[in-house]
Amino acid sequence: MTPEQTGSAFSPARLWSNPASRALIALVLVFVLGCVFNADGAFFKLGTHRDTLRQASVFGILACGMTLVIISGGIDLAVGSVLALVAVAFSLMSIHWNWSPWVVLPLCLLLGAAAGGMAGGVTAWFGIQPFIATLAMMVFARGLAKTLSGGMKVSTAVKQADGNYHYVDVPAIFRFIDNRILGGHLSMVTVIFALCAAVAWVLLARHRWGRELYAIGGNEEAARLSGVSVAWTKLLAYAASGALAAVAGLCQAAQEQQGDPEAGVGYELTAIAMVVIGGTPLTGGRGGIGLTLLGTLTIGYLDKILSINAVPEASRLMLTGAIIVAAVLTQRRRRS
Amino acid sequence: MTLLAADSLRSPLVRLRGIGKRFGPVQVLRGVDLDIFGGEVLVLAGENGAGKSTLIKILGGVHTDFDGTIEIDGQVVRPRSPLEAAALGVAIIFQELSLVPTLTVADNIFLGRPLTRRGFVDDAGQRAAARRLLDQLGLDIDVDQRVEDLSIAQQQLTEVAKALARDARVIVMDEPTSALNAPEVEKLFGLIADLKARGCGIVYITHKMEEIERIADRIAVLRDGEHVGAAPAAELPPAKLVNWMVGREVEHQFPRHAGQPGAERLRLDGFSVWRNGRGNRPTVEGVSFSVHAGEILGVGGLQGSGASDLFGGLFGAYGAQVGGQAWLDSRPLAIASPRRAIDQGLAWLTNDRKATGLVLPLSIIANATLADLPRLSTAGWRRPPLEIAAAREQGATLALRAASLDMEVGLLSGGNQQKVALAKWLQTRPRLLLLDEPTRGIDIGAKREIYQLMNDLTARGLAILLITSELPELLALSDRLVVLHRGRLTAEFSRAEATPEKVLAAAMGRA
Structure with missing residues (x-):
C-alpha cells in the first residue's frame, strides 16, 4: 500500500484492506445467512438474539483476555481450566460456606489472576514457550478444580453431617448474575461481557501497558531496548487473561447453578478462534478488542443459526471448522 | 573495470563477468569481474559493505536476481538456489552455519542427498562413508555425535566435509576464523592447504591482515560494490592493499x-x-x-x-x-x-532498524514515543494529544516524510524508517x-x-x-x-x- 492510498477517501479496495471492515463483512454474511435460513421466522424473534448473546458471552469474556495475550505474541491455553477452577471455588464459597459475595468475588478474581500470572511468570522469566507454560497450567488448574470439588459437581445439594443430602437455596449472587434486565430482553452475563470488553479496550487503547503489549508482540527486542520491562508486561497480560477467565467462571457457575470441575473443556480453542476470526493475527503486535467482538458475534451467531435450523452437531462442527479456515484466509494480510 | 592480468595459461574454474546487484534503490554491486582458479586461495578483501557477501551469495545461489554472467568450466550457469549451486560444485560456508544442530555429523554430511538402499537411508553406509571422508581430511570428529555437541571449530570443519561430500570444487569461506582459537585456526589452515593440493579453488573472506599474509595466493579487492583489482599476494603488500580498499574521496x-x-x-x-x-x-x-x-x-x-x-x-x-x-x-x-x-x-540507535530498532506493525506515533512513554503518560494512562505533538515535533526536526503519523512504520521507506528510529531517541532528550x-x-x-x-x-x-x-x-x-x-x-x-x-x-x- 502506498502512502497516497491511505490518504484517499472511501474506496472498496481501502475498505477491504482494513481488518475491521473485513471482520464486519463476515458478520454481515452470517446475518444474511440467518435471514435466509430463518427457521420459520425464529431468527427474527428478539429472544433468539438474547439467547445468542447470552451463549456467546462466556466465550467472549475468555476471548477478551485471549486478545491481550495474543497481541503480546503469546497464547493462553489455560482459560478453560481456570474457568472451571473458579466455578468450583465460587460455588463452594457461596453455596456450601455461605460467604458474602463481597469476599467471594474478589477472591475468585484473585484466584484466576494468580493462575494466569503463574503461567505468565514461567513464560516471562524462564523463557518457556507460552504454549507449554499455559498448557501446564491448563492441566494443573483442572486438577486443582477436581481436588477442591472432590471430583463432584458442587451444587445446591449439600451433604450433611449424617450423610444425607439436603437442598439449599441458590445464592442471591448466582441469581443476580443469571438475571435478565430490560424487561427480560438482555441477559446479565451479556452486560458483564460488555463491561469486560470495555475495560480490556480502554487498557489496550489508552493505557501505557496496552501500548507496550503491542510493542512486545510487534518486536520484543526493539521494545526491550526502548526501555519496556518485557517480563512484567507479559506477566500482567496472562494475569489479566486469568482474571477474565475467572469472570467467565463466575458466569458459568451462575448459569448452571453449580460448580462443575469438568466445565470449560475446549473453551480456550473457541476463544482463540473468535480472536483469529476477528482479525487479530496470532503473530502479535496487531489487532484489538473491537475485532474480537466481531469475531465473537460471528461465531456465536453462526452457531445459533445452525442450531435453530436443526443442523446436527456433527455437521455444525465440520462447518465451523471450514468457516474458520475461510475467515482466516480472508483476514490474511496482503503483501504490501 | 580493468582486470589485472590473471594467469592466462590456466583457465579459471569460475568466471564472473559484469556482476551487478541492487537492493531497492541501493546499488550494492556494479560490473564486478572475478576469476577463481583451482589450487589457489583467493582472498576477497574490502571494507564492510563493499559487496563481498552479496557477491558470494550470488555465486552460491542465494541471490538469484542479478546482472552479469557466471561461467563454471566455460559453461554459463545461473544457480537459482544453494542446492543448484552445490550441484555445480560451489559450496559456501557462511558464518551462520547451515548444519542441522540436532542431527549427527554423518546425517548432516549426507543431508539432502542420502545414501539409500531399497528406498531407505543406508545408515551404516553413510557412517562409513562419512568416517572415510573425515579420515582423508585428517579430522578427528566422531560421525555419530550430534552437531550441537561439537565446538564451533568442529562444526566448521564438518561443514567443509559436507561440501566435499558433494564434490565441491570451489569452496567459499566467509570469515571462518571469527569464532576460533589459535590451534583451531591452525587446523583450518591445514585443511585449506590440503584442499588446495586437491585442486579446489578457495575463496576466503577475512578482515585480518595476518591471515591474508599467511594464506592468500591472490587477492581481489572490492570497494563500494566495484572490483578494484586483483593481484598475486606477493605484489600486494599490506600498505598497498589498504590503499586499494580505501582510496575514495567523498x-x-x-x-x-x-x-x-x-x-x-x-x-x-x-x-x-x-x-x-x-x-x-x-x-x-x-x-x-x-x-x-x-x-x-x-x-x-x-x-x-x-x-x-x-x-x-x-x-x-x-x-x-x-x-x-x-x-x-x-x-x-x-x-x-x-x-x-x-x-x-543515553540513547542507542541500533544498527538494524528492522530487527532491533522499530516495531514495524505500529504507527509512527507509537514508535516515536515508545521509549518516552513514562514521561508522556500520567499514572500509566497515555495522553494521545501529547504523543501526537511529540511525534509531530520530532517529525518536523527530522524532515520526516509520511502521509500520516498514523501510518504503519513498516510501510515507510528506509530513510524515513531511520528517521522514526531517530525520533524515538531524540524524544527521550x-x-x-x-x-x-x-x-x-x-x-x-x-x-x-x-x-x-x-x-x-x-x-x-x-x-x-x-x-x-x-x-x-x-x-x-x-x-x-x-x-x-x-x-x-x-x-x-x-x-x-x-x-x-x-x-x-x-x-x-x-x-
Whole structure:
C-alpha cells in the first residue's frame, strides 16, 4: 500500500484492506445467512438474539483476555481450566460456606489472576514457550478444580453431617448474575461481557501497558531496548487473561447453578478462534478488542443459526471448522 | 573495470563477468569481474559493505536476481538456489552455519542427498562413508555425535566435509576464523592447504591482515560494490592493499561543523563487555577513552571489532555483564537495563532498524514515543494529544516524510524508517547518543539530512559516539577517532591525524 492510498477517501479496495471492515463483512454474511435460513421466522424473534448473546458471552469474556495475550505474541491455553477452577471455588464459597459475595468475588478474581500470572511468570522469566507454560497450567488448574470439588459437581445439594443430602437455596449472587434486565430482553452475563470488553479496550487503547503489549508482540527486542520491562508486561497480560477467565467462571457457575470441575473443556480453542476470526493475527503486535467482538458475534451467531435450523452437531462442527479456515484466509494480510 | 592480468595459461574454474546487484534503490554491486582458479586461495578483501557477501551469495545461489554472467568450466550457469549451486560444485560456508544442530555429523554430511538402499537411508553406509571422508581430511570428529555437541571449530570443519561430500570444487569461506582459537585456526589452515593440493579453488573472506599474509595466493579487492583489482599476494603488500580498499574521496558531501568541545560527557576506564556471558571471552576488553559535550567520537572497526557490543554494554542491553569504570558527567554510570540507561540520558540507535530498532506493525506515533512513554503518560494512562505533538515535533526536526503519523512504520521507506528510529531517541532528550550505522541502507538525500542533524545536535551540546562501516563517512564526521580490533582499542586519532590507511590498518590489527 502506498502512502497516497491511505490518504484517499472511501474506496472498496481501502475498505477491504482494513481488518475491521473485513471482520464486519463476515458478520454481515452470517446475518444474511440467518435471514435466509430463518427457521420459520425464529431468527427474527428478539429472544433468539438474547439467547445468542447470552451463549456467546462466556466465550467472549475468555476471548477478551485471549486478545491481550495474543497481541503480546503469546497464547493462553489455560482459560478453560481456570474457568472451571473458579466455578468450583465460587460455588463452594457461596453455596456450601455461605460467604458474602463481597469476599467471594474478589477472591475468585484473585484466584484466576494468580493462575494466569503463574503461567505468565514461567513464560516471562524462564523463557518457556507460552504454549507449554499455559498448557501446564491448563492441566494443573483442572486438577486443582477436581481436588477442591472432590471430583463432584458442587451444587445446591449439600451433604450433611449424617450423610444425607439436603437442598439449599441458590445464592442471591448466582441469581443476580443469571438475571435478565430490560424487561427480560438482555441477559446479565451479556452486560458483564460488555463491561469486560470495555475495560480490556480502554487498557489496550489508552493505557501505557496496552501500548507496550503491542510493542512486545510487534518486536520484543526493539521494545526491550526502548526501555519496556518485557517480563512484567507479559506477566500482567496472562494475569489479566486469568482474571477474565475467572469472570467467565463466575458466569458459568451462575448459569448452571453449580460448580462443575469438568466445565470449560475446549473453551480456550473457541476463544482463540473468535480472536483469529476477528482479525487479530496470532503473530502479535496487531489487532484489538473491537475485532474480537466481531469475531465473537460471528461465531456465536453462526452457531445459533445452525442450531435453530436443526443442523446436527456433527455437521455444525465440520462447518465451523471450514468457516474458520475461510475467515482466516480472508483476514490474511496482503503483501504490501 | 580493468582486470589485472590473471594467469592466462590456466583457465579459471569460475568466471564472473559484469556482476551487478541492487537492493531497492541501493546499488550494492556494479560490473564486478572475478576469476577463481583451482589450487589457489583467493582472498576477497574490502571494507564492510563493499559487496563481498552479496557477491558470494550470488555465486552460491542465494541471490538469484542479478546482472552479469557466471561461467563454471566455460559453461554459463545461473544457480537459482544453494542446492543448484552445490550441484555445480560451489559450496559456501557462511558464518551462520547451515548444519542441522540436532542431527549427527554423518546425517548432516549426507543431508539432502542420502545414501539409500531399497528406498531407505543406508545408515551404516553413510557412517562409513562419512568416517572415510573425515579420515582423508585428517579430522578427528566422531560421525555419530550430534552437531550441537561439537565446538564451533568442529562444526566448521564438518561443514567443509559436507561440501566435499558433494564434490565441491570451489569452496567459499566467509570469515571462518571469527569464532576460533589459535590451534583451531591452525587446523583450518591445514585443511585449506590440503584442499588446495586437491585442486579446489578457495575463496576466503577475512578482515585480518595476518591471515591474508599467511594464506592468500591472490587477492581481489572490492570497494563500494566495484572490483578494484586483483593481484598475486606477493605484489600486494599490506600498505598497498589498504590503499586499494580505501582510496575514495567523498569528503565534500559531509558538512561537519565542529564546535568547541565542552565538558567531559562520558569517560571509560578499562571497560569490558561480556556479551556472551562471563564464562566466555569478553567482546570488548579493557577499553578506555572519553567523549566531550558537543563532540562526535568515531568508533572504527571492522566486523567482529566489538564496537556495537561496546554500545550495547554501555546501554545495559546485556544487563550488568560489564566490567571496568564508566562515568557520565563525572557520575558513575549505572548499567543495569535499557530503562536505566534511558533515564540517565543515553540513547542507542541500533544498527538494524528492522530487527532491533522499530516495531514495524505500529504507527509512527507509537514508535516515536515508545521509549518516552513514562514521561508522556500520567499514572500509566497515555495522553494521545501529547504523543501526537511529540511525534509531530520530532517529525518536523527530522524532515520526516509520511502521509500520516498514523501510518504503519513498516510501510515507510528506509530513510524515513531511520528517521522514526531517530525520533524515538531524540524524544527521550538524550545527553549521549550512541549511533550505530545511522546511514545504513538509506538514500543520499536522507543521509545528508542525518549529517546535518548530527551537526545541529552537537551544536546544542549533545555528545555522539558514532559507528559507521563507511570509512570516508567515519573520517569526515568524527572530531576524534578510536579504533577497535577484536574488542581491544588499537589506536586513537585526532581528526587531523586520521587517514583512511591508518584507521584501516589499526582496524585490521596493525597499529
